[in-house]
């Protein structure tokens with residue numbers, strides 16, 4: 001099933017699952033790096049980097065072809081099914097997912113919590129469209145395949161690989177809206193770096209503390225969880241509006257270490273008394289630990305997880321039927 005001209009027996013088999021994003025985008029000139037269109041298919045992505053066939057037998061599959069702002073639960077669940085099916089194939093060494101960078105960290109984190117395998121799963125993308133001068137997609141794709149084909153990449157969870165850096169799905173986050181060097185790790189650090197396209201890991205494999213694992217086999221949807229953004233005079237009515245429109249949990253992107261206005265907290269307490277839905281306080285800052293700042297007992301805190309990752313974890317734990325006490329324990333272990 002290789003997409004390379006000929007399959008070479010000595011090379012590892014790697015499957016590339018394409019979902020869209022800038023890596024799969026085209027602009028009208030090679031100097032245009034904004035306002036481009038998604039739509040380049042997996043075959044064109046692969047033919048731009050024929051060198052990939054020197055390091056692995058790759059096969060490509062198109063899962064979606066959208067800007068990552070439009071990745072939804074349906075696509076995530078379909079992607080999960082395909083990733084798991086590939087990894088279950090004993091002839092497959094690893095999987096690469098190509099993805100838009102804007103929500104890449106959410107998909108990476110989701111996969112990390114639902115794909116239970118020690119085989120390498122690598123997610124990559126690009127900041128410049130495929131038509132740009134110095135497009136970053138081709139080398140990012142080459143490095144991602146190299147990583148997925150590497151023996152040293154086993155048992156490291158889902159990895160985020162762009163611009164020479166190798167990060168963990170737990171700690172990688174997009175930092176800059178425009179720059180190539182946008183994926184950085186939070187305090188906990190990066191996993192490694194590519195030197196002359198060879199992945200160099202800083203440490204032997206390890207697993208994030210208290211990492212939960214969820215099963216979404218056969219799942220068609222997940223409970224809705226909203227994120228409310230904290231700021232001075234935040235609108236308390238949004239808490240109610242969120243619950244009334246069907247949210248089964250709320251993440252607060254709080255100020256500082258998960259703070260929220262006293263008026264807002266009183267509204268949240270009232271909403272909690274009526275609905276009983278879990279309310280988890282994270283941070284709007286780029287890095288740090290949300291916890292220890294709770295005023296009311298109903299407040300849960302997200303630990304090191306940013307709001308978008310806390311949302312993924314809350315959706316999965318609600319879907320698994322966790323009680324509020326179990327959800328609290330899970331977050332407080334982060």
Ligand SMILES: NC(=O)C[C@H](N)C(=O)O
Nearest residue numbers: 021022067068100101102
């Ligand atoms: N660099 C990118 O991939 C951004 C794009 N808007 C996306 O996330 O799909």
